Amino acid sequence: MRAMRLIPPPDSREEIAQRLQVIANHQHLNAILGVNPDAMAIAEQCYQLRRAGSPIGPLHGVPLIVKDNIACASWPITLGCKGLTALRAVSDARVIQRLREAGAIILARANMSEFAFDVRSRSSLGGDVRNPLQPALTAGGSSGGSAAAVATGMADAALGTDTGGSIRIPCSYTGLVGLRPAYRRDMLDGVAPLSLSKDTVGPMAHCVRDAALLHAIMHGKKPIEPERLQLNSVRFGVIHALEGEESAQRRVWHHALDKLRGAGATLIDIELPILADVKLQKCLSLSEFQVAINGWLALQQNGPSSLQSLVSSGEYLAEFSPLLEQMLEVNSLKTPQWLSGRHFQRRLYQAIRHAAEQERIDVLLYPTVSRHPINLEKMPPGIAPELAAISGLPALTLPCGVMKNGLPVGMELLATTRDEHFLLSLALACENVLHAF
CATH class of the missing domain: 3.90.1300.10 (Amidase signature (AS) domain)
Structure with missing residues (x-):
């Protein structure tokens, strides 16, 4: 421990x-x-x-x-x-x-x-x-x-x-x-x-x-x-589609799964057809940011009065200009895009709950990111982090091993209910087995 x-x-x-x-x-x-x-x-x-x-x-x-x-x-x-x-x-x-x-x-x-x-x-x-x-x-x-x-x-x-x-x-x-x-x-x-x-x-x-x-x-x-949960009483749903293509990460990941299996955990391969739709979703922040930040700025002291005035000042990273201009075009909620995004949140939550009930799954398991950074630029992490973000369910990442280049590999546990206490208890049991970092 x-x-x-x-x-x-x-x-x-x-x-x-x-x-x-x-x-x-x-x-x-x-x-x-x-x-x-x-x-x-x-x-x-x-x-x-x-x-x-x-x-x-x-x-x-x-x-x-x-x-x-x-x-x-x-x-x-x-x-x-x-x-x-x-x-x-x-x-x-x-x-x-x-x-x-x-x-x-x-x-x-x-x-x-x-x-x-x-x-x-x-x-x-x-x-x-x-x-x-x-x-x-x-x-x-x-x-x-x-x-x-x-x-x-x-x-x-x-x-x-x-x-x-x-x-x-x-x-x-x-x-x-x-x-x-x-x-x-x-x-x-x-x-x-x-x-x-x-x-x-x-x-x-x-x-x-x-x-x-x-x-x-x-x-x-x-x-x-x-x-102090015993892993032999736990059923993990492993989403192999989220493993990514980095061979170094995959080796560490599969070794970690073997450790969990060796500790008595039941690992069940899970396919979520809705993952294809997750890839196509536009982030809800595109539809929500201007409304949200304007409401927040109105409560602050000594700052700009609105997102528009902040953008007009030019005092921000220039590389975000296209994104901010796109956000400035949306000045109210309940647009068709926003409604579609909110509907998809419910769809994904229901799909995860259905898969959990069908296979009697306690938690879903996958690498936290599909790729690791190679420089200071952003490395798209894949869609795995969006499962919790869109569904509203709690998730936890913990290290499950280290690649030969010295970078850790994160294992994400996605709860199938809103119970963080169970998620943390399960994560503690996994941490004790992995001794990863």
Whole structure:
């Protein structure tokens, strides 16, 4: 079992000082957009409370990194965009409030793909986030700064957002555990939107137990240790159509499946005919972004009044101009394209549920991405991350092995219900068997 790292430190002052040094030593990765100027003062407060025997909660003095589209009161919230540098969050996002109440120290804001548009984290404010394992490669996106920060030890966990794979892809690239929870609109209070019907916020950590702890706290629940499931009672539905064509990844992937099989798991080959339709879907963010971001900008201070005014300023990555112009053409919901996308969400959810019921499947299993990065440019990850993103079901990626080039391979578990506790328990059982990274 991989040890938990999110344990309150005996001296939060030393802890924060060490993490700040790690951040300073890894500026070349472009993972961080800004550090909390009050971090050491908060660490001192935590230290004094511990000395007095009054720790705040399960995360007392634990540093965390937060993607820069999640509001932290009075801090900048830029989405990585030069045109939003004047924005200051009015209040904490709901998830940040709960983490602070549990004693966490929000240490820094993570770089990201500008506006969370991409599966590569490049922004006009922070440049390209580089993969700590191989800095010539992208760390993935759009939560790449969060992943790079955790992988290098700037903190032992971070928050990201996931609309189409933005937690799971960078976690797969960097050998981390990343949870995309089930879609719940009420959890997005204080999170800058990309897609009103697909956005989620979730934890990125070194192990399943840490991800489970953060998930519980973020959702206002009492932390409960994931159950110790026996894999011989589990039926996995393996989607071979999502394995991709990289021979190095396939070797690692099939070795991981053999380990699960050797531990008693039942692996059943599953075909989802609806995958062909998933490939053809246009992202709902094309239809939703302008409406969503305009509503969000109206609540902010010191920023542009609308997406149109931001685009007119020219203060963003020029390569996103065609995409932004396309988004500006859609200024209302319930267009035919939007209605079609929403209908497909229900179709995919029903198709997954039907396959699970027909074959008595507990969880679907496939590689998190079909291809790995070869440089700093984006590498299309395939359609696998969209299964959770479109259906609204929770999914988790965890490392299942390492290729000869040193890059990890991520295994994604897609729940067939909205039960994250079962998903985390199953992921913990898999992690114990794989011992992958």
